[in-house]
Amino acid sequence: MVLQPKRPKKNNPLWFIGAAGAFLLTQGKLLLTLLKFGKFGGVFISMLVSIGAYAIIFPWSFAIGFVLLILVHEMGHVIAAKQKGLPVSAPMFIPFVGAFISMKRHPRDAVTEAYMAMGGPVLGTVGALAVFGAAVYWDHPLLYRLALVGFLINLFNLLPIHPLDGGRIVTAVSRWLWLVGLVGGLVLIIYNFNIILFIIWAMFAYDLYKKYVSHRKNGGEKRAMAASFLIPAEPLIEQGYLIPGEEHKRELDFVTYSDLEGQQFVHVYWDGLNFKGTIPLMQQSLIHRTHVTRLERIQKEDGLHLMIHCQVDYDPYINDKYYEVPSAARWKYGIAYFALAGFLFAMMSLVHKVGNI
Known part of the structure; x- marks a missing residue:
C-alpha cells in the first residue's frame, strides 16, 4: 500500500499565507526584474526584507501576517493624506522598527495633521478586526496572535509622543498632552525597558527641548x-x-x-x-x-x-495659527482619540480571553 501525503486544506487561512510566501521565494528573480520597473518596487523589496528579518525569530506565516498588518496601518496614512491633497511617498519598511511614509510637504494646520495621523490607527484597527474575525471563524492560534499584535501596534502608536501617531493627533486636542506622553513614556521605559520606545522617547524629548527651551534661548532654530x-x-x-x-x-x-x-x-x-x-x-x-x-x-x-x-x-x-483649532474639532478629535485607545485596549483583553493567549 502506498501512502499519499496529506494535502493542506485550502480552507485553512495558513494555506494562503504559506502559498504567498512560497511564491515569493521561488519567483525571486522574476519578482526583482519586475520591481526594477515598478513604481512601488522599493515598497515590495523593503517588505520582503522585513519579512525575512522577522522570520529569523518568528514563523514565516507570522512574519508575513505581521508585515501585512503594518502595511494596512501605513496605507491608512496614505489614504488620509491623499484625501487632504498632501503628497506622500509609498510606505517603506524597516525591520524591527516598522514602516514610514515621507511627506513632500507638511500640513498647513494641526487639524490636517491630526486627520492624517488618525488614518493609520483607524484603518489598522479595521485590519486587526478582520484578522480577529478570521481567528474566531477558524479558531486558529496564530491568527489570534496576529490579531493581538495588530491591536497592540495601533495602541502603541496612539501614545501622545512625536513622531508616533498619537503625538500628532493630540496636536489638534491639546499640546499639554505631549507632557503626559513625555512623563508616561518615561514611566513605561523604567517599568519595562524597550530600546525602540526609548529611542522614540529620547527623540521626542529633544524635539520638545528645541521647540520650547533652546528656541527661546537662541532666538530661533538654524x-x-x-x-x-x-x-x-x-x-x-x-x-x-x-x-x-x-x-x-x-x-x-x-x-x-x-x-x-x-x-x-x-x-x-x-x-x-x-x-x-x-x-x-x-x-x-x-x-x-x-x-x-x-x-x-x-x-x-x-x-x-x-x-x-x-x-x-x-x-x-x-x-501660531497652525495650532488654532476650533473647539468643535478639539472635541471631535479628543473623543475619537480616547475612544479608539479604549476600544483597542478592550479588544486586546477580548483576544486574550477568547484566544486563551
Missing part, C-alpha cells in the same frame, strides 16, 4: 538644506564664461515664494554662469542666505558638465 544642479559646461566655455575651481564658494542671489497650496520655493541665481535653479522647502521658512558650497566637474559623453552644490540656510517659520 537649519540648512542642500541641493545640487547639473548643467552643461561646454556652452558656457564657448561663450567665454570663466569656470571657477572646484573649491569655489560664493553667495547666490535668490527669490523665495509660495504657491497657492502653501509650498515654498527658493529660486537661486548665478548670473556669472547664467545659472538658475529652484529648491523646494518642506515647510514655511525664513531664508537667511543661499550659497555655493562646492563645484564638481563631470565629464560625460556629450561633454563637460558642472555640478553646482548649493545650500539654503533658514529658520523654520513657526506660525
